[in-house]
Amino acid sequence: MSMRTSWADSVSAAENAAAGGGGNRSTYVPPHLRNRSASSDSLAALPQGGPDPVNAAPTGGNRWAGPRNDYNRSGYIGGSGGRGGGWNNRNGGWDRGRDREVNPFGDDDNTEQASGEPENTGINFDAYEDIPVETSGDNVPPPVNTFADIDLGDALNENIRRCKYVRPTPVQRHTIPISLAGRDLMACAQTGSGKTAAFCFPIISGIMRGQSAQRAPRMPRTACPLALILSPTRELSSQIHDEAKKFAYQTGVKVVVAYGGAPISQQLRELERGVDILVATPGRLVDLLERARVSLQMIRYLALDEADRMLDMGFEPQIRKIVQQMDMPPPGLRQTMLFSATFPKEIQRLASDFLSNYIFLAVGRVGSSTDLIVQRVEYVHETDKRSHLMDLLHAQKANGSHGKVKLGASDLCVNVNMAFLSPSLVVNKQALTLVFVETKKGADSLEYWLCSNGFPATTIHGDRTQQEREYALRSFKSGNTPILVATDVAARGLDIPHVAHVVNFDLPNDIDDYVHRIGRTGRAGKSGLATAFFNENNSSLVRSLSELMQEANQEVPAWLSRFAAKASYGGGKNRRGGGRFGGRDFRRDSSFSRGGADHYGGGNMSGGYGATSGYGAGGGYGASGYGGSYGPGVTSAWD
Numbered sequence: 001m002s003m004r005t006s007w008a009d010s011v012s013a014a015e016n017a018a019a020g021g022g023g024n025r026s027t028y029v030p031p032h033l034r035n036r037s038a039s040s041d042s043l044a045a046l047p048q049g050g051p052d053p054v055n056a057a058p059t060g061g062n063r064w065a066g067p068r069n070d071y072n073r074s075g076y077i078g079g080s081g082g083r084g085g086g087w088n089n090r091n092g093g094w095d096r097g098r099d100r101e102v103n104p105f106g107d108d109d110n111t112e113q114a115s116g117e118p119e120n121t122g123i124n125f126d127a128y129e130d131i132p133v134e135t136s137g138d139n140v141p142p143p144v145n146t147f148a149d150i151d152l153g154d155a156l157n158e159n160i161r162r163c164k165y166v167r168p169t170p171v172q173r174h175t176i177p178i179s180l181a182g183r184d185l186m187a188c189a190q191t192g193s194g195k196t197a198a199f200c201f202p203i204i205s206g207i208m209r210g211q212s213a214q215r216a217p218r219m220p221r222t223a224c225p226l227a228l229i230l231s232p233t234r235e236l237s238s239q240i241h242d243e244a245k246k247f248a249y250q251t252g253v254k255v256v257v258a259y260g261g262a263p264i265s266q267q268l269r270e271l272e273r274g275v276d277i278l279v280a281t282p283g284r285l286v287d288l289l290e291r292a293r294v295s296l297q298m299i300r301y302l303a304l305d306e307a308d309r310m311l312d313m314g315f316e317p318q319i320r321k322i323v324q325q326m327d328m329p330p331p332g333l334r335q336t337m338l339f340s341a342t343f344p345k346e347i348q349r350l351a352s353d354f355l356s357n358y359i360f361l362a363v364g365r366v367g368s369s370t371d372l373i374v375q376r377v378e379y380v381h382e383t384d385k386r387s388h389l390m391d392l393l394h395a396q397k398a399n400g401s402h403g404k405v406k407l408g409a410s411d412l413c414v415n416v417n418m419a420f421l422s423p424s425l426v427v428n429k430q431a432l433t434l435v436f437v438e439t440k441k442g443a444d445s446l447e448y449w450l451c452s453n454g455f456p457a458t459t460i461h462g463d464r465t466q467q468e469r470e471y472a473l474r475s476f477k478s479g480n481t482p483i484l485v486a487t488d489v490a491a492r493g494l495d496i497p498h499v500a501h502v503v504n505f506d507l508p509n510d511i512d513d514y515v516h517r518i519g520r521t522g523r524a525g526k527s528g529l530a531t532a533f534f535n536e537n538n539s540s541l542v543r544s545l546s547e548l549m550q551e552a553n554q555e556v557p558a559w560l561s562r563f564a565a566k567a568s569y570g571g572g573k574n575r576r577g578g579g580r581f582g583g584r585d586f587r588r589d590s591s592f593s594r595g596g597a598d599h600y601g602g603g604n605m606s607g608g609y610g611a612t613s614g615y616g617a618g619g620g621y622g623a624s625g626y627g628g629s630y631g632p633g634v635t636s637a638w639d
């Protein structure tokens, strides 16, 4: 049976072939290996015989068997911490010896290039100025105001500068000191607010300091990372890996990624070269653990990105296996960090099994995740959805003037047509539209229809091969196909610049999924637009949707309010009762019986919580019914 390939993918494939990279489908090269230098490729071709005691990079992450503690030998631990201390000398990276570290910034010749333009372009930090924060737990370390206030180490500071991060975002201001103090953490912060760096910086810094240094076990062919970062999708793991490699450049900390759909042999070779931080999807990691090619006994840092998703029904067994049934040190002996924009109470309860005396942090007042995003809801019959989308896209094309799209937080478009009103944000690059649908079949069919009607589109979902998924994402990011039709596989975490419009062609069943989907726009202080097609099929969502919109100061159409007034909550899954982002620490709920190692040390609020916060009694989610909300045909798309 011949596989249908979209126009977009053909273009991408042709481009790829022309560039001589990866065009041959039989030799799939995952993204993280594509920039490898010739020298490292030739090294890869050498027989892998385990550690080379002579040539092994002295500061590298090669935790192969053998009597090595590179950190000790190199003098990175001990009393040398502190600014200007010994660990700051740990430069040069892991390229000495066996492998060569590719410069992820591409600024080998002129590192000053990066400093020419100091601030991360387009970030509206004022949007974060009065962001309220709630913390609870024992002895919460105070937040910092600048990166200079934190002793992250010279090499990491240099990479932060190269990333053009001038100031820490609120979630970074609060979580980095908590993590550097060695505390476990459950953190809720709005989409696009910089959570990736929030967990990467302390891990990299901690490894650089050598706090984790221990004798590596004698286990030939088994890699023993010091840190594990788990995420639910391949694309998100790949993205975290790319980010972490930038942050870790020339720090001596080696980052490796492993995810499903890509040949395991290449990932094994990467692991054999040494790993400090392993970024992985759960399924592939379980495979590696069962093959005894990875051991978790050296893990000192565990981070779960999209932690609520990782602990819902789809992933929980795999996560429990990885964290509780293999050889990972228990809570207390490892540091655990859980991050998400949403954290239902029930999932918090599950998550507390993995944590020890942790701090709970909620960044952002109720609804602020979406302040930057103009949300519109339109009533559209099921049968009218395609023509309605077509109207939107035509209007967008007409208003967008050759790829320039104007968006502003004050723009509220209540009509079908995109009557953009103010030029408060002009996206000069190609503006991208992300369309969410419920099923994989629906995604293929809509993509085909859009392409047939003159709108270049591609699609990403779990029935596509990994190679197709990556082509699709690249083609979308580059603007070759400015429309991406996606299932929930693209709902979380993906940081794609210039996504100006998210269309919920099919609304999800769960309000948290809606929050993550619309969060693909309006990132890092930028504005965005989200349009939802609503009809009777979405009545289970109507109340939570209308509450969410109110909290985010969005105009709720009168018809939606009437609909919400009539609707009953069914099952409690979408009951919100105040409190976004999981709202509050479930330990503050009176029904929570405390015990074990964890204990709750009271709450602190700053920056605007209080009487008007909406964190009133009964805040947070309904007590039951979370999980299993991913529609048919979607679950298998993960990992």
Ligand SMILES: Nc1ncnc2c1ncn2[C@@H]1O[C@H](COP(=O)(O)OP(=O)(O)OP(=O)(O)O)[C@@H](O)[C@H]1O
Pocket: 120, 123, 164, 165, 166, 167, 168, 169, 172, 189, 190, 191, 192, 193, 194, 195, 196, 197, 340, 341, 492, 493, 494, 495, 519, 520, 523, 524
């Ligand atoms: N301190 C900073 N200064 C400027 N930009 C930053 C800073 N920290 C992160 N960013 C940028 O903000 C964007 C969003 O960050 P990130 O992807 O980590 O968000 P997130 O909170 O994980 O979102 P999501 O909930 O959708 O996963 C990225 O492009 C990142 O490079």
